[in-house]
Amino acid sequence: MTESLYKVITKEELSQFGYALRETGTIYAPVKTSKESHSFKQVDTLTEADLEYHRTMIPPKKFFISPKETIFTFNKEKEEYNETPAVNEPLVLFGVHPCDINALNLLAKVYLESFTDKYYSERRENTTIIGISCTPDEYCFCKSTGTDYAREGFELFLHDIGDRYLVRVGSLKGYNLLQKHASLFREVTEEDLSLYRQAEKKRLASFTKSLEMSGLQDMLDMSYNSPIWEEYGEKCLCCGSCNLVCPRCRCYDVQDYIDLNLNTGQRERKWYSCMLKEHGLVAGGHNFRATSAERLRNRVNCKGSLKEDMTNCVGCGRCSAYCPAGIDYVEILQKIRGDIE
Amino acid sequence: MTESNPLSPMKARITEIQQMTDIEKLIKLRFQNKTDASNFKYMPGQFIKLGVMGVGEAPISICTSQSDEPGLELCIRNAGRVTKALHNLNVGNTIWIRGPYGNGFPMEAIEGKDLLLVAGGLGIAPIRGVLQYALHHRELFGEISFLYGVRCYDLMLFKDEILDYFRHGDEKGVKLYLSYEDESDKVCYDLSCERDDRCTQGMVTKLFSMLDSKSNNSVSLIGGPPIMYKFTVRELEKMGFQPDEVYMTLERRMRCGVGQCGHCIVGTGKSIKYVCKDGPVFTLWDAMNTKGMI
Ligand SMILES: Cc1cc2nc3c(=O)[nH]c(=O)nc-3n(C[C@H](O)[C@H](O)[C@H](O)COP(=O)(O)OP(=O)(O)OC[C@H]3O[C@@H](n4cnc5c(N)ncnc54)[C@H](O)[C@@H]3O)c2cc1C
Ligand code: SF4
Ligand code: SF4
Numbered sequence: 001m002t003e004s005l006y007k008v009i010t011k012e013e014l015s016q017f018g019y020a021l022r023e024t025g026t027i028y029a030p031v032k033t034s035k036e037s038h039s040f041k042q043v044d045t046l047t048e049a050d051l052e053y054h055r056t057m058i059p060p061k062k063f064f065i066s067p068k069e070t071i072f073t074f075n076k077e078k079e080e081y082n083e084t085p086a087v088n089e090p091l092v093l094f095g096v097h098p099c100d101i102n103a104l105n106l107l108a109k110v111y112l113e114s115f116t117d118k119y120y121s122e123r124r125e126n127t128t129i130i131g132i133s134c135t136p137d138e139y140c141f142c143k144s145t146g147t148d149y150a151r152e153g154f155e156l157f158l159h160d161i162g163d164r165y166l167v168r169v170g171s172l173k174g175y176n177l178l179q180k181h182a183s184l185f186r187e188v189t190e191e192d193l194s195l196y197r198q199a200e201k202k203r204l205a206s207f208t209k210s211l212e213m214s215g216l217q218d219m220l221d222m223s224y225n226s227p228i229w230e231e232y233g234e235k236c237l238c239c240g241s242c243n244l245v246c247p248r249c250r251c252y253d254v255q256d257y258i259d260l261n262l263n264t265g266q267r268e269r270k271w272y273s274c275m276l277k278e279h280g281l282v283a284g285g286h287n288f289r290a291t292s293a294e295r296l297r298n299r300v301n302c303k304g305s306l307k308e309d310m311t312n313c314v315g316c317g318r319c320s321a322y323c324p325a326g327i328d329y330v331e332i333l334q335k336i337r338g339d340i341e
Numbered sequence: 342m343t344e345s346n347p348l349s350p351m352k353a354r355i356t357e358i359q360q361m362t363d364i365e366k367l368i369k370l371r372f373q374n375k376t377d378a379s380n381f382k383y384m385p386g387q388f389i390k391l392g393v394m395g396v397g398e399a400p401i402s403i404c405t406s407q408s409d410e411p412g413l414e415l416c417i418r419n420a421g422r423v424t425k426a427l428h429n430l431n432v433g434n435t436i437w438i439r440g441p442y443g444n445g446f447p448m449e450a451i452e453g454k455d456l457l458l459v460a461g462g463l464g465i466a467p468i469r470g471v472l473q474y475a476l477h478h479r480e481l482f483g484e485i486s487f488l489y490g491v492r493c494y495d496l497m498l499f500k501d502e503i504l505d506y507f508r509h510g511d512e513k514g515v516k517l518y519l520s521y522e523d524e525s526d527k528v529c530y531d532l533s534c535e536r537d538d539r540c541t542q543g544m545v546t547k548l549f550s551m552l553d554s555k556s557n558n559s560v561s562l563i564g565g566p567p568i569m570y571k572f573t574v575r576e577l578e579k580m581g582f583q584p585d586e587v588y589m590t591l592e593r594r595m596r597c598g599v600g601q602c603g604h605c606i607v608g609t610g611k612s613i614k615y616v617c618k619d620g621p622v623f624t625l626w627d628a629m630n631t632k633g634m635i
């Protein structure tokens with residue numbers, strides 16, 4: 001096999017490719033929902049999508065861990081329960097940014113590593129991920145977290161290099177997809193490569209936000225009792241938005257619901273937030289993270305921790321962009337570092 | 342737990358219930374399905390998620406050591422919604438189990454050592470499993486000392502067993518030491534008269550003065566409320582225990598038990614741990630490396 005794993009597709013032909021992808025699965029792509037915001041929505045053609053978006057408010061984790069799902073239904077009298085089967089609809093997620101792909105890779109570790117969550121594994125198997133390059137806005141700092149490049153966790157990745165895309169193959173599934181629609185793609189030329197070099201140079205130069213990561217974990221550890229947590233804890237409304245929008249947040253709650261007949265019901269799992277007061281509460285009324293400062297400290301430390309060689313935060317900027325109290329995650333860490341007062 | 346989903350429980354039936362105190366019951370149960378029973382292999386210090394359909398689940402320590410007898414024993418305090426529902430069940434009722442979860446105490450790694458077990462309150466549940474294991478494999482361990490602190494006789498758990506160890510433990514291979522907090526407790530007072538070298542009024546830490554000095558080959562395994570750890574650790578350090586010779590089991594809010602739901606998180610950027618998956622047993626060295634652990 002000498003087939004190159006790099007190809008080129010023109011922007012014109014991309015819409016044809018998008019059209020053809022409907023055979024692969026239902027297509028979800030970033031759609032502009034208001035002046036400021038985007039959302040992954042079902043589309044028929046790529047013309048409905050805005051591929052130059054900065055970020056969706058809700059990250060693509062929603063396709064793998066549903067905000068709320070029934071794990072099983074039960075019948076007390078019959079002493080039995082029935083697991084809810086995973087939904088097997090094939091999906092195409094078109095236009096996923098590198099930060100979000102990296103976040104999904106980390107989520108997969110949580111959901112698949114020691115105990116395999118069948119919902120996550122089946123959904124991932126049934127999903128085709130097409131990544132796309134992006135230009136940072138004032139909240140993005142993925143270059144600092146090393147997550148502005150996706151090495152794996154996608155089928156195909158499109159680098160915008162002007163009137164065409166450089167296409168990277170990330171999986172065998174992606175390779176086969178490319179083979180299937182081979183007539184839409186062509187080989188990479190010297191000119192394409194030089195356009196790619198220029199595009200990368202421009203992209204890298206356009207970051208305005210940055211955070212030095214080296215040594216951060218130790219600085220966080222030594223700042224456990226810093227007044228910073230009180231300072232920001234006072235501003236924080238404990239609304240949990242930062243968790244909701246974070247592509248790496250994965251906390252969930254499990255709750256039982258019983259029907260009026262007091263016999264049948266269901267056990268549900270739903271997204272949960274470490275910024276809510278009950279998160280650390282145990283029997284006897286003791287709360288391990290009783291104050292907003294303690295909860296904020298926990299969240300920032302959790303995000304600032306390393307998962308293997310990657311931080312638990314992928315630098316997508318959502319938590320800062322959508323915090324109603326205007327709390328800037330990067331600013332907190334810059335203070336921890338002593339980079340700003 | 343089925344292959345397909347870590348959140349799916351196995352069915353078990355309650356075979357016996359003992360009221361141990363006003364708020365604690367010992368519940369014995371047996372798996373309904375033979376393969377579930379034979380696949381269920383655990384170590385002392387591991388826990389299960391125990392559930393009642395329509396109410397929910399709670400993490401509960403397995404308080405026995407695996408033996409040939411089928412079934413599990415659980416000591417359950419009525420502390421909230423789920424545990425109350427568990428207390429309302431009767432013999433013959435169905436109960437749902439997932440697990441076993443967590444690392445448990447490293448019984449194999451500490452073979453050949455003298456054991457100093459320390460338990461306070463409900464912390465005796467996992468420590469009882471350790472003791473059973475050690476007595477079951479008596480030849481694999483050195484001296485076994487067991488310090489148990491109670492508030493008063495009425496709140497003492499596993500009374501018959503404890504009194505039996507108190508009076509006949511030396512023959513069985515365990516020295517039991519007992520402390521009680523309530524000065525007006527008549528039964529405990531009598532016990533302290535019976536053996537003033539083994540029982541005293543005060544906190545569990547008071548029992549340390551009754552111990553021989555630390556051998557150079559000993560470890561301590563402790564279970565109790567958070568406050569107990571601080572004081573116990575101080576005593577152990579005084580005795581010369583190294584941070585990796587002290588094992589303790591921790592409690593946190595837990596939803597999943599399998600490292601997914603995030604509730605049991607502790608630590609900082611340098612040291613994040615999930616108590617359900619990385620613990621619940623940690624060494625003192627782990628605690629020194631993980632802020633907020635104890
Ligand atoms: C590893 C491990 C081992 C354990 N082993 C044992 C054992 O062997 N035996 C034992 O008895 N216990 C054990 N526990 C403790 C046991 O898990 C808890 O007592 C149990 O989870 C309490 O659950 P519950 O539903 O009964 O209480 P809950 O009703 O959940 O109450 C817990 C606390 O949360 C509060 N609360 C609950 N719901 C809400 C709400 N909606 N809003 C605000 N506050 C709320 C309650 O006031 C209470 O303080 C163990 C815990 C762990 C982590
Ligand atoms: S979004 Fe902002 S206000 Fe809301 S919990 Fe997070 S930090 Fe606090
Ligand atoms: S912590 Fe904030 S910047 Fe980092 S991944 Fe989560 S939402 Fe994005």
Ligand code: FES
Pocket residue numbers: 594595596597598599600601602603604605606615616617618
């Ligand atoms: S209990 Fe869910 S992560 Fe530990």
